[in-house]
Each structure stands twice: as structure tokens, then as C-alpha cells.
Amino acid sequence: MDAPEDTRSRIKAAALALCVSKGASETTVRDLARAAGIAEGTLYRHYPSKEALIAELFRENYTEFGRRMERVALSEPTASARLCAIVRQEFALFDREPTLYRFLLLMQSEALPRIPAEVFGPVHVARAILASGIEAGEIGLRDVDLGASIFLGFLVQPALSVVHGGLEAPLSRHADAVCAALTRALAS
Amino acid sequence: MDAPEDTRSRIKAAALALCVSKGASETTVRDLARAAGIAEGTLYRHYPSKEALIAELFRENYTEFGRRMERVALSEPTASARLCAIVRQEFALFDREPTLYRFLLLMQSEALPRIPAEVFGPVHVARAILASGIEAGEIGLRDVDLGASIFLGFLVQPALSVVHGGLEAPLSRHADAVCAALTRALAS
Amino acid sequence: MDAPEDTRSRIKAAALALCVSKGASETTVRDLARAAGIAEGTLYRHYPSKEALIAELFRENYTEFGRRMERVALSEPTASARLCAIVRQEFALFDREPTLYRFLLLMQSEALPRIPAEVFGPVHVARAILASGIEAGEIGLRDVDLGASIFLGFLVQPALSVVHGGLEAPLSRHADAVCAALTRALAS
Amino acid sequence: MDAPEDTRSRIKAAALALCVSKGASETTVRDLARAAGIAEGTLYRHYPSKEALIAELFRENYTEFGRRMERVALSEPTASARLCAIVRQEFALFDREPTLYRFLLLMQSEALPRIPAEVFGPVHVARAILASGIEAGEIGLRDVDLGASIFLGFLVQPALSVVHGGLEAPLSRHADAVCAALTRALAS
DNA sequence: AATGAATGAGTCTTCATTCAT
DNA sequence: GATGAATGAAGACTCATTCAT
Structure with missing residues (x-):
């Protein structure tokens, strides 16, 4: 049927x-x-198993997360603009599809350690954008890995704060402020 | 015995x-x-139960985390300096007691939702420091909740990146750069 | 198709x-x-069911076993010769079609109890041959049931020993010795 | 308790x-x-598991079977007498402890293949007795492995026949006839 | 006759918890 | 306080069987 x-x-x-x-x-x-x-x-x-179902589910959404980041990033001219576009898009998605997003957020700590580092995901995209920004002299923070980590902090922590009740929903309301702070953080 | x-x-x-x-x-x-x-x-x-043991363990370390933050913060003059002192101290602790720290990091998503918001912890301290910094005109980002969230992002995400292998250990090596970026982020 | x-x-x-x-x-x-x-x-x-499939499979091969015994027995003059002909034929079959034979051997203990005693099979043939041998005064062992049982021991146990590795393959190599021993056992 | x-x-x-x-x-x-x-x-x-329980149960009874055989064999002077003593003892045990015995009989085909050949059991004892009998010139059948197999046939098949209803209980009633036939079979 | 996704009762096994010692 | 054998509810998973196509 x-x-x-x-x-x-x-x-x-x-x-x-x-x-x-x-x-x-x-x-x-x-x-x-x-x-x-x-x-x-x-x-x-x-x-094959409950575990495999959840692992696959996480992986799918994880790589889809990365692909989504790539997609918005393409249309922007500078590294900063790309990262901000990602922030705006993801914050909006968080508001629109809270379950999907919370899944990613909450499962992170259990699921991520079991995913090989090579698997494509948000970290790769962040690194690539930062690398291009650094090369273009547009971004002051010279450590790509650290920059990616800081960027992910800006992306993830506000979402978690909304989940835990420490930050008022909707998350999109904070997008401008987060983008500004992010741009300053990476600038010099 | x-x-x-x-x-x-x-x-x-x-x-x-x-x-x-x-x-x-x-x-x-x-x-x-x-x-x-x-x-x-x-x-x-x-x-009384395994669950209670773990919950108590998390709560103890969670509030101890907050108290540690309070303690270093006291000796610093400005909000920025306080937050940086916290970053430096916690990054050092992460390197010295990895198990304790990873426990806090990994259990967050399961344990935090079960802790009432009033319970004293890092978020309270961060908020208090930011509030004072905003009042003193020292911090540009005017939303205390958002500021606290961003600060926690700076504190937590680099540690997670080290755990997941995306950032090179020891974490302390990155303290200066993180402090600088954090200061810029909150400045304007 | x-x-x-x-x-x-x-x-x-x-x-x-x-x-x-x-x-x-x-x-x-x-x-x-x-x-x-x-x-x-x-x-x-x-x-109708998996169980029925296996039961039917066993039964078919079980009665076929009996019929095979009947067939070789016919061409021999004495009871002893008949039993030996059976031994030779079955030992050769064991070597030629090991899977078929092992099936019979291994399924015996589960399948035999579910087969009504009246169903035609090796036991009937053995009994008939022994009865004729006793009547002809050719066989000393006067208990038909016991004789049939001993004969089956000669037929089955060496095959099992080959399966379990206690007797060297091919089984046919032992046919002469087994026939001689069997003849002596029933003789007196 | x-x-x-x-x-x-x-x-x-x-x-x-x-x-x-x-x-x-x-x-x-x-x-x-x-x-x-x-x-x-x-x-x-x-x-550790149901399977392990049954395997251990079989193994215990299997080696105990061998030890029992050894024990009666000791008191007899000739190979023939030893084998007959075993037959008598085991037939009596079959009548006295039908469950124990049927367990051994019925589990044989599943359990034996999973037991390494080195594990001490009835086969070892039978072989040892036959070897000594052959050396003493008392037993004509010169192949130890085949002799052991035939002996086991005499031991096992009549028991199985009683289980399956082909031979009248109690099994002990047939001990004399079986011993006589066994002695003849191995003699020459 | 053939298919193979769906079924759900039933299997083995685990594990937090209890309690007599 | 400490023990560890016993518990039994609950879990993940299997598998013979059905049935719409």
C-alpha cells in the first residue's frame, strides 16, 4: 500500500x-x-539495528547540515558574509524545524565521536571558508582550526541556550547581533 | 576499614x-x-540509584565550575579581564584534568535539561560579569543573555573541538587567541 | 519458467x-x-511449514533408505550375505553422497521419534532379513529385535565415526572388516 | 538459603x-x-548463556561416561571382559537413570561436533582397551579405530532402539546376548 | 506459482535494584 | 556499612508465517 x-x-x-x-x-x-x-x-x-538507525539518521542530517552551509555560502562574496549567511540560515531553520535541529544538537556528544573525521560536515565547510578568508587577508585570526571552532561556538551555543531556556526564542531575533559579534571576533 | x-x-x-x-x-x-x-x-x-549518582555528580561539578569561575573573576578589574581569566583557568584545567572536564562537556546535553534553571552555575556567573561590564559601558553587546551564550561558546566549543580532534591539544595553547577574539566580540 | x-x-x-x-x-x-x-x-x-518440509525430507530419505536395502538384499542368497550387501552398498553411498547420508545420521534423534513405528524403513527390512535367517537356522542370535539393533549399530556407528573424525575416510575401506565382524556377531 | x-x-x-x-x-x-x-x-x-549451559552439561556427562568406563574396566582381566563389563554397567545405568542416558544419546549429534577430539571420553577408553587386547593377541580385529567404532555401536544402538521402541525394555535384559555377540565380533 | 514487505509473538539476555547474611 | 546471589521487568532482536501484488 x-x-x-x-x-x-x-x-x-x-x-x-x-x-x-x-x-x-x-x-x-x-x-x-x-x-x-x-x-x-x-x-x-x-x-540492521536501532543503533544503526540512529547513527544513520545523525550522519544524514550532519552531512546535510554541511551541504546547506555550502549552498548559502556560495552566493556570498566574502568569508564574513558567508559565515553570517550561514548563521542567519541556520538560526531560521532552528526556528522552523526545532525537532530536526535539536536532534543534531543533543545527539552531538554521543554520535560525533563515532563518525570518522573524514566524513563531510559543517567543520569542513567552516574550515574552507575561513581558509579562503585568511588567504584574502580579510580575516585576522590566522589559525583555521581555531577559527572554525569559534565559528561553531557562535552557531551552536546560542541555539543550545534557547533549548535550555537561557536565551529567548525565536533564535532568529539574535541573528544580527551574533553576526556582528562573529565578524568582530574573526576580524583583526 | x-x-x-x-x-x-x-x-x-x-x-x-x-x-x-x-x-x-x-x-x-x-x-x-x-x-x-x-x-x-x-x-x-x-x-538511592545509579541515576541519582550521576545526576549528583554532574550537579556537583557543574556548581563547582561556577564557583571556580567566580573565584578567578574576583581578582580581575574589568569584565573583559574576568572573562579572559576564566578562559585561561578553564583551558588549563581542561588540560590538567581531562576526564573531569570531558564529563561536564559530554553529559551536558542529557543532564542540563534536568537541572532547574535556578541552580547556581556557570551561566549565572557569566551573566553577572556581563551585566556589570555593560553597566560600566565596557561591553558593547547589550543583551546579557546573548552575551553569556556567546561567552560560553568561546569557553566550550574549543574544548569540544579538542575532544573531537578538530583542534590541536593542549587547549591552553589557544587561550591567548581565544581571549583576544572574545574581547573583540563583546567589545563594540 | x-x-x-x-x-x-x-x-x-x-x-x-x-x-x-x-x-x-x-x-x-x-x-x-x-x-x-x-x-x-x-x-x-x-x-505448509518449515517443520513439515524437514519432516517430509527426512521421511522420504528414510523410506528410500529402506527400499534401497530391500533392493540389494533381493539378489543375495543368505541372510548374512544380504546384510553384508547392504553394508557395502550403504558405505559406498556414504562416500558418494556425504550430505544426504549425514542428513539421515544427524536428524535421526530429532526426526525419528516423530515418525510412527509402522512407517516403512530400515528397521523393517533388517527385521525381515534376520527373521528369515533365524528361521533358516543360519543365524544364531534368536532375538529379531536385538539382532536388528545390532545390525543397525554396525551400519550406523562406523558412519558416525567417520563424520566425527574417529575413523578414517573413505568408509568403504572398512566394509570388508565390518561385514566379517557382523557375520561373526550374528553367527553362533 | x-x-x-x-x-x-x-x-x-x-x-x-x-x-x-x-x-x-x-x-x-x-x-x-x-x-x-x-x-x-x-x-x-x-x-554465560543457555548454549553454554547445555554444552557444559553434555561435556560433563560425556567425560563422566568415559571415567565410568575406565573404572569398571580396571577390575577385569581381558579386553573382552572389560568391554562386557562396560556394556553391563551402562545398560544397567540406562535402566536406572533413563533421563541422564537419553540426554547423552539425543544430544550426541548436536554436541559432539563442537567438542574437540582431544577431550577425554568413551572413545579414548574404548580405543585403549582394544589396543591392549590386540597387543595381547586376544582380539582379532586389528584396526583399533574400527574396533572402537563397532564397540560403540554395540553400546549405543541397543539403547537407542529401546528409546525408539524397537527393542523391549529393560535394556539390561539384553546385556548377555549383546556381550556374547560383541565378543564374537571382535574375536577372530 | 512467485514475491518480499510486513507482522508480532516469542527468544535470549541485561541490568537496576533488593535483601538475607 | 558491605556483600553478592537472586530477581523479574524490560530490552533488542529473530523468524516462521501471511498476503497484497
Whole structure:
């Protein structure tokens, strides 16, 4: 009745929502199946294990995150403008798709260590932009790795603060201020 | 034979190390007992549950984190200097006690949501310092909450980058550059 | 495209091989389907259940075993000669079709209890030959049931010993010695 | 309350009985626990897995079988007498402890292949006795391996025949006839 | 006749927790 | 306080079987 792809999508959506609301290890296969409207065994026709499902889900969204960054960055002329465009876009996405975003944020500490460093993601894009900015003499901070780390701090921490209640939603409201501070931080 | 406090310390040390190396939910009471050199049942003489043990462990270190920040901040004259002193101190601590620090970093996303916002911690300290700096006209960024969030980004993200391998250890090596960028970011 | 009988044969061959190599209950329908080159559901067009498939497979080969015994026995003049002819033939078959034979040997303990005693098989043939031998005064051992059991021991145990590595292959090499011993055992 | 050894014994007894009555793979851990009067989890304090429990059970009884054979054999003067003593003893044991014996008989085909050939057992004893008999010129059949195999056939097949209903119980009733036939078989 | 995704009862196993010693 | 065997609920996963196509 449903296309097989539909079942997979339902599983993914259920996993995303449940991991965000209860955490990955508190989410049982039974929860997953119920939320996706499938039988428990059906999950195993699509993923080899619960762990693999979550890992794949994280990886997909992680690399998609990187690709999204690449996409907005392309249309901007300078490194600073690129990073700001990313901030604006991601903050807007955080407001529009809170579940997807929280998933990425919350799973980071468990999932990232299991992903090989070579896998394409936000860090690569940040590094590339910073490298070009440094070469163009536009960015003062000369350490690409540190610059990427600081940039990610600007991107991630405000989002986390909104999640934890320390910063008022919507996140987009803070985009201008964050971009300004980010530009100053990397400038000299 | 051992003072009871000794047993508690051994349990805490074991929990810290195991949570860092395998994650909280992957750490079993058996693991804990083995690592602490006690019987499984003994844990329950000291904590009502495994969950409570980890929660208490996080909370202790979390508030201690805040208190450490307060302590260094006191001796500095300006907001900027205070924040930089904190950065330097914590980066040094990260290098000296990696397990303790990683525990805080990794458990954040699971443990923080369960801690009421009123509980004293780093966020309070950051906010207080920023508020004073804004009042003194020393800090341009006028939103205390956002400023605190950005500051935490500077504190946390470089540490995470070292953990994930994206930034070269030791973290202290980057303290100067981070302080400079942080000062610029908040300045205007 | 294929004649249906072909599919059945492929299923049977797959079941035989898998039961021998991993045991009946360790063999899954998925294994069976994969090895036979069919879909899992297809098995149920040919057999009502996995269990029924294996039971039928055993029964077929079990009665065929009996019929084979009957056939060689016919051309021999005395009971002793008949039993020896059987030994020779079966030992040769064991060497030629090891999988088929191991199936019979290994499934014995699970499958035999579920087969009613009336079902035609090796035991019937052995009993008939022995009865005729006793009547002809040619065989000293007067208990037909015991004689049949001892004969089966001569037939089965050397084969099992080869399977378990306690007796050197090929089994046929031992046919003469076994026949001689068997003849002596029943003689007096 | 119970000595721990008691729990283990109860588990073993339950496993023995259930494996005999329903087969190893049809026996669930739940069955085992119920029959032993323990909780399911308790089994895993004593054995690493259900499989390991059954394997250990088989191995224990298998080597004990060998040791029993050794023990009766000692008191007899000739190879023939030793083998007959074994037959008599084991047939009697089969009648007295049918469950234990059936376990060995029925599990043979699954369990034996997983036991390394070096493990001490009935085959070793049979071979040793036959070798001594051959050397003493007392036994005509010159192939030790084949002789051991034939002997095991005399030992095992009549027991199996009783289990399957082809031979009338008690097995001991047939001991004399079997001994006589065995002696003749090996003699010349 | 053939397919193979879906099913869901049932399996083995784990693990936080209890309690008699 | 300390122990560690016992618990049993709950977990992840399997697999024979069904059925719409």
C-alpha cells in the first residue's frame, strides 16, 4: 500500500522526534514502532539495528547540515558574509524545524565521536571558508582550526541556550547581533 | 576499614571515568562496582540509584565550575579581564584534568535539561560579569543573555573541538587567541 | 519458467545441505530461501511449514533408505550375505553422497521419534532379513529385535565415526572388516 | 538459603530433563527457569548463556561416561571382559537413570561436533582397551579405530532402539546376548 | 506459482535494584 | 556499612508465517 520509502521516512521521523524528546537510549524499539505505525520487526527490514538507525539518521542530517552551509555560502562574496549567511540560515531553520535541529544538537556528544573525521560536515565547510578568508587577508585570526571552532561556538551555543531556556526564542531575533559579534571576533 | 567518604570518592571517580569513556547509559552498575572495587549492592548504601549518582555528580561539578569561575573573576578589574581569566583557568584545567572536564562537556546535553534553571552555575556567573561590564559601558553587546551564550561558546566549543580532534591539544595553547577574539566580540 | 518440480528440488537440496551444516533449528526460512534461490514466501507454496518440509525430507530419505536395502538384499542368497550387501552398498553411498547420508545420521534423534513405528524403513527390512535367517537356522542370535539393533549399530556407528573424525575416510575401506565382524556377531 | 551449588544443580537437573523431553532448541530459558524454580536472570549468574549451559552439561556427562568406563574396566582381566563389563554397567545405568542416558544419546549429534577430539571420553577408553587386547593377541580385529567404532555401536544402538521402541525394555535384559555377540565380533 | 514487505509473538539476555547474611 | 546471589521487568532482536501484488 505504502511505498517502501514511505515506511523508512516514517521510521526516521519517529526516531527524530523520540530521540529529541526522551533521548536515544531511553527510546525503545517499541516506542519507535508505535510512533511510526509499524510492527517492531519491520524496523529491522530497514535498518540492521536501532543503533544503526540512529547513527544513520545523525550522519544524514550532519552531512546535510554541511551541504546547506555550502549552498548559502556560495552566493556570498566574502568569508564574513558567508559565515553570517550561514548563521542567519541556520538560526531560521532552528526556528522552523526545532525537532530536526535539536536532534543534531543533543545527539552531538554521543554520535560525533563515532563518525570518522573524514566524513563531510559543517567543520569542513567552516574550515574552507575561513581558509579562503585568511588567504584574502580579510580575516585576522590566522589559525583555521581555531577559527572554525569559534565559528561553531557562535552557531551552536546560542541555539543550545534557547533549548535550555537561557536565551529567548525565536533564535532568529539574535541573528544580527551574533553576526556582528562573529565578524568582530574573526576580524583583526 | 576505609572511611565511608573514601568509598563515596571511589564511586564518584569510577562513575566519572566510565561515563566519559562509555557514556552514562552504557555504564552499568556492575561496571561501576568493579571499577570502584566494591560490591554492586554497596552503591545503594551511598546513592538511592545509579541515576541519582550521576545526576549528583554532574550537579556537583557543574556548581563547582561556577564557583571556580567566580573565584578567578574576583581578582580581575574589568569584565573583559574576568572573562579572559576564566578562559585561561578553564583551558588549563581542561588540560590538567581531562576526564573531569570531558564529563561536564559530554553529559551536558542529557543532564542540563534536568537541572532547574535556578541552580547556581556557570551561566549565572557569566551573566553577572556581563551585566556589570555593560553597566560600566565596557561591553558593547547589550543583551546579557546573548552575551553569556556567546561567552560560553568561546569557553566550550574549543574544548569540544579538542575532544573531537578538530583542534590541536593542549587547549591552553589557544587561550591567548581565544581571549583576544572574545574581547573583540563583546567589545563594540 | 522453471517447472514447479524444479523449485521443490532446489528447496530440498538447500534444506538437506543447510540442515547438515548448521542443524535443523539453526536453519532459518531465510537461509533456505537464499540457498534455494527463491523468495521466502515461495516455500509456503510447496510446503505448509518449515517443520513439515524437514519432516517430509527426512521421511522420504528414510523410506528410500529402506527400499534401497530391500533392493540389494533381493539378489543375495543368505541372510548374512544380504546384510553384508547392504553394508557395502550403504558405505559406498556414504562416500558418494556425504550430505544426504549425514542428513539421515544427524536428524535421526530429532526426526525419528516423530515418525510412527509402522512407517516403512530400515528397521523393517533388517527385521525381515534376520527373521528369515533365524528361521533358516543360519543365524544364531534368536532375538529379531536385538539382532536388528545390532545390525543397525554396525551400519550406523562406523558412519558416525567417520563424520566425527574417529575413523578414517573413505568408509568403504572398512566394509570388508565390518561385514566379517557382523557375520561373526550374528553367527553362533 | 540454598547453597549456591544447589542452584547450579537444580539448573542442571532441569536442563537435563527438558532437553530430553523437548529437545535443546525447543527448551526456552523460561522453561529452564520455571523447572529449576529460579528467575530467568539467575541462570546467567551461573552460565554465560543457555548454549553454554547445555554444552557444559553434555561435556560433563560425556567425560563422566568415559571415567565410568575406565573404572569398571580396571577390575577385569581381558579386553573382552572389560568391554562386557562396560556394556553391563551402562545398560544397567540406562535402566536406572533413563533421563541422564537419553540426554547423552539425543544430544550426541548436536554436541559432539563442537567438542574437540582431544577431550577425554568413551572413545579414548574404548580405543585403549582394544589396543591392549590386540597387543595381547586376544582380539582379532586389528584396526583399533574400527574396533572402537563397532564397540560403540554395540553400546549405543541397543539403547537407542529401546528409546525408539524397537527393542523391549529393560535394556539390561539384553546385556548377555549383546556381550556374547560383541565378543564374537571382535574375536577372530 | 512467485514475491518480499510486513507482522508480532516469542527468544535470549541485561541490568537496576533488593535483601538475607 | 558491605556483600553478592537472586530477581523479574524490560530490552533488542529473530523468524516462521501471511498476503497484497
